Amino acid sequence: MNVLALDIGGSKLIAALLVVDDSRFEIISETHRLLAADCRQEQLLTLIDHAVSELGNITFERVGVTIPGLADPHNGIWVYACFSGIRDFPIAQILSKQYGNKPIAIENDVNACALAEKKFGKCRDLNDFLWITVSNGIGGGLVLDGKVYSGHFGAAAEIGHFGVMDFVDGCQPPIQCGCGHFGCLEAEAAGPGIAKRYAWRFREQQKLNPTLSASVVPSYTAQQVAELARNGDTIALSVMETTGMLLGKAASYAVNLLNLEAVLFGGGVAQSFDLLLPSLEKSFRSRLFRNANPSVKLEQTGLGYCAGLAGAAALTLF
Numbered sequence: 001m002n003v004l005a006l007d008i009g010g011s012k013l014i015a016a017l018l019v020v021d022d023s024r025f026e027i028i029s030e031t032h033r034l035l036a037a038d039c040r041q042e043q044l045l046t047l048i049d050h051a052v053s054e055l056g057n058i059t060f061e062r063v064g065v066t067i068p069g070l071a072d073p074h075n076g077i078w079v080y081a082c083f084s085g086i087r088d089f090p091i092a093q094i095l096s097k098q099y100g101n102k103p104i105a106i107e108n109d110v111n112a113c114a115l116a117e118k119k120f121g122k123c124r125d126l127n128d129f130l131w132i133t134v135s136n137g138i139g140g141g142l143v144l145d146g147k148v149y150s151g152h153f154g155a156a157a158e159i160g161h162f163g164v165m166d167f168v169d170g171c172q173p174p175i176q177c178g179c180g181h182f183g184c185l186e187a188e189a190a191g192p193g194i195a196k197r198y199a200w201r202f203r204e205q206q207k208l209n210p211t212l213s214a215s216v217v218p219s220y221t222a223q224q225v226a227e228l229a230r231n232g233d234t235i236a237l238s239v240m241e242t243t244g245m246l247l248g249k250a251a252s253y254a255v256n257l258l259n260l261e262a263v264l265f266g267g268g269v270a271q272s273f274d275l276l277l278p279s280l281e282k283s284f285r286s287r288l289f290r291n292a293n294p295s296v297k298l299e300q301t302g303l304g305y306c307a308g309l310a311g312a313a314a315l316t317l318f
């Protein structure tokens with residue numbers, strides 16, 4: 001089956017044509033567009049139109065759409081995205097009209113990634129697992145009994161808002177999260193939190209080491225911090241270690257609650273999974289009720305950057 005996949009992120013749109021069957025997917029062609037942070041519905045529809053045109057004279061039977069924020073998959077509505085002006089946007093209905101009444105499936109991007117891992121990835125034989133996206137934010141997608149579990153209000157597995165950091169004298173104060181609370185996993189361990197922790201620890205080093213005191217505090221991105229860690233930068237190594245520790249803490253709470261078989265990690269920050277894994281694993285195992293959870297796997301997704309497109313494709317296998 002040919003599928004048009006639209007992977008809408010916080011800052012970019014990927015449109016792609018895929019060939020999909022029950023167990024695998026193949027990307028035939030794809031194109032990327034940048035999205036403005038304040039992108040409105042009309043602009044988004046225009047961008048989608050242009051991106052799909054660029055894919056050429058394609059034919060497809062179904063359309064899968066992944067969106068950031070809250071989705072109502074049953075009614076095909078993009079309910080809310082905190083970073084944009086989009087609210088209650090009936091995107092499935094609009095795209096269906098545009099594409100000859102073809103079936104359109106939409107879902108939150110993280111839930112779709114979890115579904116893709118079940119259909120095409122490392123979790124084909126698993127029925128109970130958690131997917132965690134670690135990127136500019138942190139989101140969770142939960143598969144229970146082989147199906148995505150969305151919760152009563154459609155917002156299950158918001159692991160990014162697990163409180164993982166408290167105020168402790170002499171330590172970096174907990175970072176305020178977009179949700180308003182302090183010390184959420186998303187605020188502490190997503191890309192911006194990693195950048196802030198590096199800067200904070202650099203300033204602490206300056207206090208101890210007069211030779212550093214004249215240096216400007218660097219403002220590295222999370223990706224740069226990971227590269228520095230690979231080159232042996234001690235502050236960067238300690239920041240990646242703390243990030244892994246916090247992710248492991250949150251994952252252990254989820255597994256102790258739900259008795260899962262595996263936790264999968266995807267997203268940009270999780271590209272540096274090898275740097276995170278030692279402290280993540282240690283922190284996770286030290287908090288796990290082991291007798292109830294004897295063989296839980298912690299793994300990086302094998303879907304890589306394609307996870308979003310694979311997710312959009314997986315949605316159409318209904």
Ligand SMILES: [Zn+2]
Pocket residue numbers: 160161177178179180181184186
């Ligand atoms: Zn929060």
